[in-house]
Amino acid sequence: MSTPGLSSSRFDGYSEARLLKRAKWSDGLFAVLGLLVLVATLLVLGALVADFINDGASRIDGDFLTSYPSRRPGSAGILSAWVGTTLVMIVTAALAVPLGVAAGVYLEEYAPKNWVTDFIEINVTNLAGVPSIIYGLLALGLFVQTLAMGQTILVAGITLALLILPILIVATRESLRAIPQDIREASFGLGADQWQTVSGYLLPAARPGILTGAIVGMSRAIGETAPIITIGALTFIAFLPPSPIQSSFPFVNFDWLNSPFTVMPIQMFNWVSRPQAGFHINAAATGLILLAMTLLMNGFAIWLRYRLRRNLR
Amino acid sequence: MNLKTYSLLAVAILAITACNKNATPAGDGATNAPAATSEAAPVAQGLVAADGSSTVFPITEAMAEEFQKANAGIKVTVGLSGTGGGFKKFCRGETDISNASRPIKAEEKDACKAAGVEYIELPIALDALTVVVNPQNTWATEMTVDELKKIWEPEAQGKITNWNQVRSSFPDKPLILYGAGVDSGTYDYFTAAIVGKEHSSRGDFTASEDDNVLVQGVSGDVNALGFFGLAYYEENKDKLKDVKIKANPAAPAVEPTVENARSGKYQPLSRPIFIYVNKKAADTKPEVAKFVEFYLDSQNATDLVKEVGYVPLPDNAQAAFRERFAKREIGTGFTGSKIGVSIEDLLKEKLVY
Numbered sequence A: 001m002s003t004p005g006l007s008s009s010r011f012d013g014y015s016e017a018r019l020l021k022r023a024k025w026s027d028g029l030f031a032v033l034g035l036l037v038l039v040a041t042l043l044v045l046g047a048l049v050a051d052f053i054n055d056g057a058s059r060i061d062g063d064f065l066t067s068y069p070s071r072r073p074g075s076a077g078i079l080s081a082w083v084g085t086t087l088v089m090i091v092t093a094a095l096a097v098p099l100g101v102a103a104g105v106y107l108e109e110y111a112p113k114n115w116v117t118d119f120i121e122i123n124v125t126n127l128a129g130v131p132s133i134i135y136g137l138l139a140l141g142l143f144v145q146t147l148a149m150g151q152t153i154l155v156a157g158i159t160l161a162l163l164i165l166p167i168l169i170v171a172t173r174e175s176l177r178a179i180p181q182d183i184r185e186a187s188f189g190l191g192a193d194q195w196q197t198v199s200g201y202l203l204p205a206a207r208p209g210i211l212t213g214a215i216v217g218m219s220r221a222i223g224e225t226a227p228i229i230t231i232g233a234l235t236f237i238a239f240l241p242p243s244p245i246q247s248s249f250p251f252v253n254f255d256w257l258n259s260p261f262t263v264m265p266i267q268m269f270n271w272v273s274r275p276q277a278g279f280h281i282n283a284a285a286t287g288l289i290l291l292a293m294t295l296l297m298n299g300f301a302i303w304l305r306y307r308l309r310r311n312l313r
Numbered sequence B: 001m002n003l004k005t006y007s008l009l010a011v012a013i014l015a016i017t018a019c020n021k022n023a024t025p026a027g028d029g030a031t032n033a034p035a036a037t038s039e040a041a042p043v044a045q046g047l048v049a050a051d052g053s054s055t056v057f058p059i060t061e062a063m064a065e066e067f068q069k070a071n072a073g074i075k076v077t078v079g080l081s082g083t084g085g086g087f088k089k090f091c092r093g094e095t096d097i098s099n100a101s102r103p104i105k106a107e108e109k110d111a112c113k114a115a116g117v118e119y120i121e122l123p124i125a126l127d128a129l130t131v132v133v134n135p136q137n138t139w140a141t142e143m144t145v146d147e148l149k150k151i152w153e154p155e156a157q158g159k160i161t162n163w164n165q166v167r168s169s170f171p172d173k174p175l176i177l178y179g180a181g182v183d184s185g186t187y188d189y190f191t192a193a194i195v196g197k198e199h200s201s202r203g204d205f206t207a208s209e210d211d212n213v214l215v216q217g218v219s220g221d222v223n224a225l226g227f228f229g230l231a232y233y234e235e236n237k238d239k240l241k242d243v244k245i246k247a248n249p250a251a252p253a254v255e256p257t258v259e260n261a262r263s264g265k266y267q268p269l270s271r272p273i274f275i276y277v278n279k280k281a282a283d284t285k286p287e288v289a290k291f292v293e294f295y296l297d298s299q300n301a302t303d304l305v306k307e308v309g310y311v312p313l314p315d316n317a318q319a320a321f322r323e324r325f326a327k328r329e330i331g332t333g334f335t336g337s338k339i340g341v342s343i344e345d346l347l348k349e350k351l352v353y
Helices: A003-011 A016-059 A062-066 A079-110 A115-127 A132-146 A153-177 A181-189 A194-222 A226-231 A264-272 A277-312 B003-032 B057-070 B082-091 B106-114 B145-152 B185-194 B211-219 B230-235 B258-262 B279-284 B286-296 B298-307 B315-326 B343-348
Strands: B047-052 B075-078 B097-100 B119-133 B142-144 B176-180 B206-208 B224-229 B244-246 B270-278
Touching: A016 A277, A062 A079, A062 A277, A079 A115, A079 A153, A079 A194, A079 A264, A079 A277, A115 A153, A132 A153, A132 A226, A153 A194, A153 A226, A181 A194, A194 A277, A226 A264, A264 A277, B047 B057, B047 B082, B047 B286, B057 B075, B057 B097, B057 B286, B057 B298, B082 B097, B082 B106, B082 B270, B097 B286, B119 B185, B119 B230, B119 B258, B119 B279, B119 B286, B119 B298, B119 B315, B142 B145, B145 B176, B145 B185, B145 B244, B176 B185, B176 B211, B185 B224, B206 B211, B211 B224, B211 B230, B224 B230, B270 B279, B270 B286, B279 B286, B286 B298, B286 B315, B298 B315, B315 B343
Parallel strands: B047 B075, B047 B097, B142 B244, B176 B206, B176 B224
Antiparallel strands: B097 B270, B119 B224, B119 B270
């Protein structure tokens, strides 16, 4: 298979100038196509956000953030919902990030390369595509019913952590894989053992990529409704979980983990299906705040990633 | 912070959550058991758990809101699992009160019995299913049950597609149908009342679990006809027109209103909606009994029910169900969805557990 034969059959009858023109044309076509797709995507997103702002922005004020749900749209608020979402996200992050990173590091750096590892790898990738309701059903059967843990913030956090674990594992592995082999070899050459290499060189270099995975995962978790509804999150709740800080020893308290709760997407879901137009405005306002919470969370992660990248240099 | 601090922090968080996980089953088992009293975890103190139908949700939500204002120490939670999902939790003893837009079914009765959950059935309001058309529809001001049956029965699928097939005086215009989702209690009751067989109708209509979608559909199409609960019509009177219903060709055409449903004139599309109370919870948890008494209080059961768009029961019925709860009479008076139940019938039912 020599190239001259191939090229002669393909290039016969074409002048060099024509070929160049053709390449330029297809290049330009792709650029225009890419731009169109980008503009279309941004337009949809922009329209959605504009619609939210148009419907809901005027409804957002201090009272909306500090009131409990109510039968009257005008006095209803999302206090229990945003507190619930925040607490569930804290549990999710505390469980999913360490577990996901540890599993990723093990699979990439420690696990022997054999069929068991391959099997696990394929399954982890497949798990990332399993519909979220399946995780909800698993949590309902295992945590809520078999282990009788109840419909609590802890169970919701575990469920969402399981849901985003594959994303974190894959992100960790990808960012470890992107580190040049030379770094590992250099570290071993200096006499470092495996753990010293991982903790001293690989993890710091992989942190930005891991954080990107965490952003994607947490953004997915914050908007999930189906698994949370399945495990039995409540819709009307007019009290807050017990405070995590107390005045007596040991000053922290984990009772809030066992508290019933609601989250923002459920509150939205409930309001959207109500007959009164006022509730639909509330739902739009809740959507805006959920968007803001996601941005805030991601903003923090991006800031962290930026700082880590700077330190790396 | 270096990596060591990070990993230490992560380990600490994991350890704490793990400890807590171990402690959870015992604490929460007590929370969920109906017999739980003062030794339950602090979170559970004075907690009333209600769950179930989305139709009944606004009423229980309003009651819970006002009740918690009047009784500061007691917490009430309301879930939205649907009537069937609500009964599943209720019959496992996980909730104290189950909201239901239809009476308890035979298999749910058996599940409750098997788990030893005794329940008190309390009708708390009426919902008037409303047939609606577009405001520009000038012809369909009243319709008989037979005409509606002709439209909705399974045999009509693909055949009854024009308004003039329903009644010859109607114009030659396509008939576009919207209806409640087939998993809803609303669909079950409507088909039982109109077609004569529960859960049986034509399939070629736009079905949605979200009634606001139906409102949008009918208000945007001159030739549309749809049905849903009265509250959705009342909130959208400017976009929709109601159809008066004649129980039979000789009967007067009755408009779907709170008064007509309450007096029993609006038939057969008025249906009772319920709460079911766990008897053991009512006996052992004073906060549950207190909440149900608040729910049945004549002023709350009239004003709050009306405020959220439903039809309050007549005074004599309210008094009778207050008495039923006071005596803790268990069991249900229903076997499947009954059609055209008048208030008098509701009161005469014999309760079977």
